[in-house]
Amino acid sequence: MTDDPRRPSLIDLFREEARTQARVLNDGLLVIDRAPGDPAALEACMRAAHSLKGAARIVGVQVGVELAHAMEDCFVAAQEGRALLDAEWIDELLRGVDIVARIGNDEDESARDAVGACVAALQARMAGVVPHGAAVRREVVPPVAAVSAAAPVVVTQPPAATADASNDADAAFNLLADALRAEAAEAMTPAVAPASVPPGTPANAPASANANSSANEPGRMLRVRADNLDRLLSLSGESLVESRWLKPFAQSMLRVKRVQRDSTRALDRLHETLADLKLDPRAHAALEELRRLTAESQHLLADRLADLESFDRRSTHLSQQLYDAALQCRMRPFGDGTGGLARMVRDVARSLGKKVRWQLVGESTQVDRDILDLLEAPLGHMLRNALDHGIEAPAVRLARGKPEEGTLTLDARHTAGALLITVSDDGAGIDLEALRASIVRKKLASGETAARLSEAELLEFLFLPGFSLRDQVTEVSGRGVGLDAVHDVVKRVRGTVRITQEPGLGTRVQLQLPLTLSVIRSLLIEVAGEPYAVPLAHVNRTLHVSRADIELLEGHQHIAFSGRRIGVVTAHQILDTAPPADQGGTVCMIVIGDGPQTYGVVVDRFLGERMLVVQPLDPRLGKIRNITAGALMENGDPVLIADVDDWLRSVERLVAGGDLKHAQHGGARAAQRATRRVLVVDDSLTVRELERKLLATRGYDVTIAVDGMDGWNAVRGERFDLVITDIDMPRMDGIELVTLIKRDPQLHALPVMIVSYKDREEDRRAGLDAGADYYLAKGSFHDEALLDAVRDLIGEAYG
Template identity: 90%
Template sequence: MTDDPRRPSLIDLFREEARTQARVLNDGLLVLDRAPNDAAALEACMRAAHSLKGAARIVGVQVGVELAHAMEDCFVAAQEGRALLDAAWIDELLRGVDIIARIGNDEDESARDAVGACVAALQARMARVAPHRAPLRREGVPSVAAGSAVSAPAPRAVIEPPGARADTSANADADDDATFNLLADALRAQATAPVVPATPASTATDTPAAPAGASSASSTTNDPGRMLRVRADNLDRLLSLSGESLVESRWLKPFAQSMLRVKRVQRDSTRALDQLHETLADLKLDPRAHAALEELRRLTAESQHLLAERLADLESFDRRSTHLSQQLYDAALQCRMRPFGDGTGGLARMVRDVARSLGKKVRWQLVGESTQVDRDILDLLEAPLGHMLRNALDHGIEAPAVRLARGKAEEGTLTLDARHTAGALLITVSDDGAGIDLAALRASIVRKKLASEDTAARLSEAELLEFLFLPGFSLRDQVTEVSGRGVGLDAVHDVVKRVRGTVRITQEPGLGTRVQLQLPLTLSVIRSLLIEVAGEPYAVPLAHVNRTLHVSRADIELLEGHQHIAFSGRRIGVVTAHQILDTAPPANEDGAVCMMVIGDGPQTYGVVVDRFLGERMLVVQPLDPRLGKIRNITAGALMENGDPVLIADVDDWLRSVERLVAGGELRHAQHGGALTAQRVVRRVLVVDDSLTVRELERKLLATRGYDVTIAVDGMDGWNAVRGERFDLVITDIDMPRMDGIELVTLIKRDPQLQALPVMIVSYKDREEDRRAGLDAGADYYLAKGSFHDEALLDAVRDLIGEAYE
């Protein structure tokens, strides 16, 4: 098994699920704190604890199993009426929720100790719970004798809003010390409980009274300088929606242009009708025919007039809609922006400290501190800016004595400038130092065997400066605390490429050096080239596409086993996108191919695609982080018609080509080849409400070649089996909306599905549970308690065989 359940990826998935279930438990417990008998809240809490226990058991986090089991026992006892979750009990359960939110693995001693203490406290409370299902009454509340007057039950201790008066008349018979302890426990619970939004079920007594100064505070609601706290994901969603609106608005223009063609066709038909009228004018036709012809001419003229009016309205709407969408996007983008100065707070101190350590005097200038920068780009800039400034201090600005000898002020100037220009963010680091010694740079290139002496002598200044971005390249022969390792400009180059920007170095001998970064204003919208590969669309950022070509297969040459074409006076390698994306080649190949040129320098390649679909401006939709890094893909987007499209990671594509070249696995694209017979892959549907269990089972089966589809609960699974063909269904039992037993029953009662094999994988290992599953029609029952990879795979092979027919 290549995917060990204890691999960090699965542990990370478990942590994600633990945090999700902790939020469910937290919300449910806060509801139960107000309404202890709320059935929906109890059910939600019990299910969350149950799912967490199954997930913890499947990845081997025993402390999670113990804690979730203890919490589940409490909720079950409350559901059965054997226990009432009072404030102190809620405190213990909330303490358990806090532990769940940070639980990770058995090796964490502090987690084990915390879980042990919490489990012991919960078990101590459960030990006092009656084993039967009779509801427990509160201590201190008198029982109601038969025939006696019914008195109101004593309310639970609650925390009154500031200034409110607690009504304790109903608790007159309760012990004062017990009441004090209850209040103290409730106060501690309120102090440690996280703040959650009020739910619609909240009552007026749950809401604190408005402070006396509320009326004066409300007068500031129109203050333009007010600061509001908004979740980052809400802002991202707003920007995403506004970007989609902007993309959608640009669909109106081509639609209006197509309507102009309709108008031209109608104009031509009107002319043809006029000619027909003139031809028939001299003929003695029936008066009714003449009247019909005149009516037809009138209707045609009227429809042409109406169409012209509607087209004018459409063009006006197109202008207004595009303008409004652009304003909306700009406003949403502004919410995402931060002043450039927010990311440069520590640079002034860093420049001062480094200059002092080098014995240099430097005047620091920050220009464009208020320039608005996308927060994601600003977060990425901190390290590159530090490298660039340290390089300027160490390599550029001279020592005071040297500057004085050259007729300069002994204090050098180091400037960081940020501004918007031509729809991009331009960041410049400049100094008034000595510039770059090109002779020393050329000698270093030769000494490091990066080019021969003759080649280095022919390199232009711009070409020489490009070597500074190579990994490990430095003009320093000795490593110091400031430089010498060759990671500075290399790190800058990597970050700039990651955000689809450019970097350029210019210098003047004796006058200084300038490094310019040109970056996109935002990472949320990109201009892309849409291509089609194996029937699927892909988007390639235009910033990474050098050229698009239509090349005859006869122009693709085979040299030393590799394919090449002539491009810009040199030869570049050729590879197919089918090999990069590991898809089947097309069955029919024409005499010409669509090719895009990507990469730079010796890593420039022509990539053959099925066809070009045009250019689009796409709103970037980040992939779910739980998916991890997907090879060759960086993000997703939606096209105008709502279809999803994957955005290519061009750097990954280049690395994939390098691996194919190194392994000698490149297929030839000069001529078409018969498509090899495709093996039929058996399809499996995994139905489980636990993210961790779903992902583990999916990876187990997918690595063995099975085509796996997932469903998040029984209802989702039932809809899936009715809409698609599967060879096997693997399901849990306890799930929301529809449990596994009901799903199995529905499948086996359906005449078209009853032959479909169904396997139950559940944490319930009791004989009666196993019998219930098999009686419902399940073909196999596997307990999660004894779950391991080979057991599942053996069971799948027993039921449907290997992955390929």
């Protein structure tokens, strides 16, 4: 239809239409499942099927025409009271909805077979429906040969419109797009009594009027690229920062006004002093003119300052509104991400033979789009767990004095500046004794320890990887990945998860998440004269610690913290900056990490707490080690946001490499620079440690990296004399690492040695072609072979 590559094809438009109508059908059928005679739901479903049939006929998707036609017949029969859509009938219709969401074109054989089976099942049910003569609204479905996906698209319109469309491809494209959008808009409007449609009226006849009216609707939805919204938010944040620059500027101008006032007073005193003297009349005239000009400039300055203050207020207010509006663009109703959950609850409950009433509370609660996208899988896991483990079978519930239909509720709300999501059921709760026995059976704790655990401590075991109370794996649960996956996602967005339960009354799982990932509360710290922002969600505690309280145990520094000992490392080592010159008696420290990976990080000083707008880094920079993003402070100064997970990995690498320095005194980096520095890149802990010890015993200064990406970050941030790398590694393999190093104008002279288990000629050739200076097979090398190769490339350790 058009040569513009940005224009969607007709089949793409149809797929969008099919997804829209599939959502309408799915929601309507779930309502009909609970209220079989609901007239509004039946009307909405009938209209959606009718619209889908018209759209499929326009683009020649015959399987879509056949399926939508069969579904429309079912809804019409239900509307006229000739059929009752029971649970089995709705199952068939929902299977049809699943097919609608994925049908693409008439040549899709799998779709054709699935449609054929579904249409046959629906027609078999319709066979028992008593005909109602002319009241049955049935259109003649053209044979397959009459409409083909490869055939030209013919749209029935008045002659003038047809002539224009045939002469202008863009006009035809817009005509069809408007028709499809109008069909979708009509299906999404509240159900009304269907108007009579004269025979022969095309399916898209009212498209133009509907399109024009919908174009002016205030609540209509538009599709915008996510990166454009991110850019808008970034620019609005910068605009807000710039607007706040005006206030200190106005204050500085007030100082100018005070200086001018003082100069005017000094001029007046000079005039009084000279008044008694007999000066030349021209001198007196010049003095009077100077006084007049000074007074005039003072009045002008006062007026302009008033204008500036007014402009400052308006600019700040408008910038704040712009930023709030841009931030709101990232927010979506919670219901947008939960559309498929009602269907999933129904299907799982039916497969388990349980009766469940589904409740969604807070459907309009605004949630950051990135968080909403991450919530689909965790919510699915929690709901399946509640259905399988929590809610009892109908007979069991009746025996316990409960209604046979259980209640499963998903609640989303804003509270205390956070998003609180709760999944609750009125089931049996959690059998704590069975949980305790499972912990002992899986050897996660001894029997004595498990007996002493509190309820809250016992429930924490449910989040462990692979932990499940099911002895057998079923289609619903038993593999122990549900709550573990929930915990991982919550931790990724710096949230918390908590389980509470009451025996016999139900279970509640609460997720507390940030409202948005675009704005974070951060602790500003200073390291080597530069500010850094550490997300407060990752900061366990801030401390002022005396250097005398830092103890040295087995070569590592520790402090007492919450009844245990945690390791201490300086932020200068993590960020590879120069140590501070001032060594006072007290150090500032932040505590990060959890469990055994808890560390105290010494920083130069605390700068306070800030709300920062996250500014993504340029993707061309790649992943920068220890940094996740940037932001602008209120005065416009940039600040880097720390990647705390990277910090923890850097600490573990320093510990494994024996490179930790003491916080009691600064390290002598000049002495290190006199030693040849080698970077060992390998994803195998054993190989890394073997090569590190081998080189360290010969006096080389060795740094380790756990994969290619980690190694690439290391060579860009530090100076090395040699890189030794493996080939097969996650995130970035050795060949790609060598290629990047040799293409970098600042690193291309850095010698690189490949040490690989693979001794295949193609691997050797690929490594050398990428620019490697040496290739050594792990399977055949011995200690001296590696050391000889290192000496050949960079010489002895000291030089």
